[in-house]
Amino acid sequence: MRFRSMLALSALAAGFVVVLSGAPAYAATLPTGARSLESVNYPGRFVRHLDSLGRVDAVTSASTAQVKQDATFTVVNGLASPSCYSFQTKSGLFLRHRDYRLRIDANTGDAVFRADATFCAVDGSTAGSVSLTSYNYPSRRIRHRDFALWLDAYQDTAAFRADSSFRITAPWAPKTTAGPVIPGLFADPHLAYFGGRYYLYPTTDGYAGWSGTYYKAFSSADLVNWTDHGVILDHGPDVSWADNSAWAPAVAAKNGRYYLYFSGGAASGNTAKQLGVAVADSPAGPFRDALGRPLVTSGQFSGGQAIDPMVFTDDDGRSYLYWGQGVARVVPLNSDMISYDAAQVRTITPSGYNEAPFVFKRNGTYYLMWSENDTRSEDYRVAYATGTSPLGPWTKRGIVLQKRLDAGIRGPGHHSVVQLPGTDTWHIAYHRFAVPAGNGTNRETAIDRMEFNADGTIRPVVPTL
Template identity: 85%
Template structure:
């Protein structure tokens, strides 16, 4: 192969003394042979990828609406995870993402919380879009509460649906964070949440209320936070994060069950660090199925590569595959 100069197309590029030179020698067969380049290693296309959205984002919730992918993460990079707003991103191919800007800001939009905008999750029902989120106060009260906001569009703007928390701090044991909604085949929606203890409850048809008497504790061994539930081939999958998000050992485990309440059989760890690539702290994930297929993807955060930590995290996406018996194969994190 040979190279051609862009600025001087009449000249040829020649290698000489470990450098590239623009030469004006006569273009003969001998010259061409002498100035050609041989590849000692076959060229292959780049297969690694960076974070799917630029910047520091964590706790991604991925879903689809009307055949398009939507991603709702925590805005990261703040000491103590004290971010105040949520953004929405959308894509047709999981590669090229459109930033739709801020969809809910605790400052002007939420009267009962002004920071700790963590782990949003969005679902569609009744012709509306519902954003479930956690928030706290910057006044020294570190207790978190869960709220719900509503919009006519998956990209907002969202408004606080209640003007108060959906779940108050201290209403149940464990920290009120990390909400997630699963809607079963019959149209019934369930709210999952909690750090330290995992809980589930049937949501009323209005999507902004529930019967407290129906709340159930479903905490599996090793559970810390970030519950996520989906259904495939009649099997319910309950996934969660183990460890602390500040630890490089933060990881994802899962269980299977016969209903949205369980009972659950723990299957083990499916996503964890990959130190040979500098990948650490892989967790707080969500999964999505490509519309009309049995192809699945997992969105999760990791320490920003190469120098991130538990408050400087980035969001990425990888394939999630199943064995013939329905168990999830170990997810291989990639750069």
């Protein structure tokens, strides 16, 4: 077991660690991604699920593939708190407590499930080990009792501390696919390139009714290894007019600053969605609400829903704001990036449009892309049109991205596109139903290459795992 312990220390040193800035001072952090958890006082026994119930059982190199898979979890962003963690199985279920017994279940997205499936890390009984406290019962920790996993009240004894301590090791069943690009449930990804790095801004997913409240930022030099910059804007403390429905962020750079456009709603009162804008001095945030009020209010323009903002800046430096579900709209932004002339708003809804407009320019041609059908449908997909200006007119060209059932990929959509500066290399970021057990509120983020034909049309993207 010494070899696996050394792997654990390497994983902790090099792993993808959640940033805890401004969060409660939990003593330990965990590397995200595929990991296994070894009992401190029973080396060679690992946390696993058996018939849905959590246990610590012996796992060796001679164990079956199924046992190794059952002893492997993906450590992800906490379903109830970004300062804590959730543990996802290879089958897409989550470790949670029910009546203080640890088991695995499908994420229903309601507040009770998310809290039951979230655990916060504190230092364990030995160096390099961790204990996992319950998010909603912070005086209770995961511990093994007769090798079964329970959520028990903390006891200040050496035996309890050992029973509730685990070493994070390399996974028994290593990841075999490239996606998702960031572990956990994230949707509506906006991919951008600033200062030599890629930045990814997704919706935090896994909430019933898409009721998440905060945004995170991730960055990478190679689209493979990602740094988690933590929460960059939280509707609760940071936005006076919205406290939920933190959807579809998009970031644009101008004037030496970074502007985050986002959708938000209120849990009570005016529940209709509105658009906001926040500003920061760094693409990694933190962002602050630039106006203290919506940039686009609900009902300000007849028809459609005010969600899914996106900003395109043309070669002449003029920036345009696009948005809308049901109806697609565009307006030139003023140079301050936080105001516009409402009289200049234009409707540009193409045939088949539902939501998520995205505009870019290549070789003098403007491309308008969008998502068709409903995000809860496996037939959610991306289509596009071309035009001669940021305002159109637009000629629909066809479907770019759609489901691939032979690979288990459903509902790919709500995308963004980025060009590596100085090249004709393009990538498309999008969400899909989490593989294998996802749905329209349990989605994950993927990135693939996007290529063009000689006539400038976009080749259909084959989504990959």
